[in-house]
Amino acid sequence: MYQNILFPTDGSDGSEAALDHAVEHAGTYDATLHVLFVAKDDFGPSGMVEKEHEGVERSEMVGGEEIVRERADASKTGMTNKPPAKGGSVREHGLALVEDVADSVSGVPVETAVLSGDPYKRIREYAEDHDVDLVVMGTHGRTGVDRYLLGSVTEKVVRTADQPVLTVRMREA
Structure with missing residues (x-):
């Protein structure tokens, strides 16, 4: 039924909640799991709005790479247990994140x-270009004004993707 399953991640708790579902579906259907990180160019290393990056000074572009100047406390972003190294680029952060996810997965390509x-x-473009049959995404469970102001990548994918999208809500602590 599924040959290619896409798991877009930003390293957040919401996306981590969806990982088990993506791996389970890939294992059940002998599918390839595609792990994707997308960095929004004008935001921080996670693609989240600056307000959510407490402890991160504004980044700057140097030689075509976004450089994070300083991170006082990476745990405040909630994005990943492995923050980008001081001076690391958004691309390096994304590469480390997808490799960490790939290393944690066993039993599926x-x-x-x-x-x-x-x-x-x-x-959406990646899903189309790689013949993805299912997209598995986490959601932060924002509601009301927060959801309106911040938007929701997951919601936009659900509304616009041609493929089925399985959404997994982050568990409450």
């Missing part, structure tokens, strides 16, 4: 990719 651009558009 895994392909990784890191792209730059508008996350929901790049997720």
